[in-house]
Amino acid sequence: IWVGCYRGLEEQVVPAAGYKLETLPIRSLPRKLSFKVLTFVWSLALSLVRAASLIKKHKPDVVVGMGGFASYPMVLMAGRRGCPTVIHEQNAVPGLANRWLSKRVDLVALAYDDNQQMLKSSKNVEIVGNPVRSAVLAAERSEALKKLGLDEGPVTVLVFGGSRGARKINQAVVGSYDNFRDDQDLRIVHIAGMIEYDDVKDQIDKINLRTDKVKYHLFPYVQEMGAAYAVADLAVTRAGASTVAELTARGLPSILIPYPYATDNHQFVNAKTVETAGAAKIISDQDFDANQFHKIVSSLVHDSQELKKMHERAVRFGRPQAAQNLAAIIVRIADKTELKREERV
Known part of the structure; x- marks a missing residue:
């Protein structure tokens, strides 16, 4: 299930690729102080509520954030509900959402070795590269x-x-x-x-x-x-x-x-x-x-x-196997989640 921004490009791309899409009303954070900051704060509050609802509805085994602002509410609320979380940083300079989330997730996947020092993560870090379409x-x-x-x-x-x-x-x-x-x-x-x-x-x-x-x-x-x-x-x-x-x-x-x-x-x-x-x-x-x-x-x-x-x-x-590397990490964490569930039973 893909979660993206309301009225974002993903509304055309994701369904066309055959995937289910859910959206959040999140706006991007203005870099300068203006009235738009209030709009962002309101959209974030609504998105956090919506994200909690989606977690409850779909009960995911793992939530993966790819760095956009839509990933922040989903990953944050997933972690608070005990769902395993992973973030992936595509750029050599980590984005704001990933910088905020890096301490809170179970695993940080990076594209480059260099940006490890820019994310103050106390969790696991793995270098996987950036996924490239087959x-x-x-x-x-x-x-x-x-x-x-x-x-x-x-x-x-x-x-x-x-x-x-x-x-x-x-x-x-x-x-x-x-x-x-x-x-x-x-x-x-x-x-x-x-x-x-x-x-x-x-x-x-x-x-x-x-x-x-x-x-x-x-x-x-x-x-x-x-x-x-x-x-x-x-x-x-x-x-x-x-x-x-x-x-x-x-x-x-x-x-x-x-x-x-x-x-x-x-x-x-x-x-x-x-x-x-x-x-x-x-x-x-x-x-x-x-x-x-x-x-x-x-x-x-x-x-x-x-x-x-x-x-x-x-x-x-180059890392042509980046998609497989990232997928393997996600499956590994999802398997651990399933194993814990079986142990409880």
């Missing part, structure tokens, strides 16, 4: 090329900024196109996002020439990101937890441009962790432009040895 891991290059309508082609750079796109990244690609147009050893697969797509297409159409040697392919959105990763030799993107996990699980070298307004600057810390492992290069959002994009992409695309080293380091850093 479809992302299973995608094969030959089939992915067919799905995206591509041939074998040259070295492929995948550029994307999430489902909504990232204007800064999109404009860097458009602005550098003239520098790439004669590079026959390069293919750019550019996922601009649904909102940005028409604008990017108009700009590219104005500068695109029939004599261009670079292979440039523009998409508004790719439903199966595993296919996009499978055709790529290098990725240029933001540094969200899921993205970083998917890139490294597939062993894909990357150029990461952390979103500068992420809470606690966690995208930079995510990116720094991968860069330290030698699997990525970081460019700050402030410094990232068409010239920087052209410079770093050109240097890596034409340095097969460096790309190979980054690939090997990404493979070592």
Whole structure:
């Protein structure tokens, strides 16, 4: 059973995936003092009551919090009712909900070794990585090329900024196109996002020439990101937890441009962790432009040895078994709960 926020994205995604969804009226906590703080406090109070009701109704063997604000009332009330609890932290900088809960749960599962010191947990801690969808891991290059309508082609750079796109990244690609147009050893697969797509297409159409040697392919959105990763030799993107996990699980070298307004600057810390492992290069959002994009992409695309080293380091850093690792922990704790129940009987 999935518990999420009322009117959140999960209301579309979770039922479509075939899972039962319950919702809480929880709001996010404003980072600045304002009237919205009162709204948050009221929503938290209502959510705690609702969470207690859901625990009583479903009688779960274990409750797992994945770090969002909806997880806080559920995990807190589950613990108070004697139900085993687990939290998982996806980012290198723990979120506020997990920081609040870390002392209260039975087990803390982390994506990175580094964030153990940031959670003052007196309970068990295990490093599991970030779960990655099986479809992302299973995608094969030959089939992915067919799905995206591509041939074998040259070295492929995948550029994307999430489902909504990232204007800064999109404009860097458009602005550098003239520098790439004669590079026959390069293919750019550019996922601009649904909102940005028409604008990017108009700009590219104005500068695109029939004599261009670079292979440039523009998409508004790719439903199966595993296919996009499978055709790529290098990725240029933001540094969200899921993205970083998917890139490294597939062993894909990357150029990461952390979103500068992420809470606690966690995208930079995510990116720094991968860069330290030698699997990525970081460019700050402030410094990232068409010239920087052209410079770093050109240097890596034409340095097969460096790309190979980054690939090997990404493979070592990645945790493709993270989902199984986390699931095993949850089952283990649930089994202990069942055993205790049997002993009481």
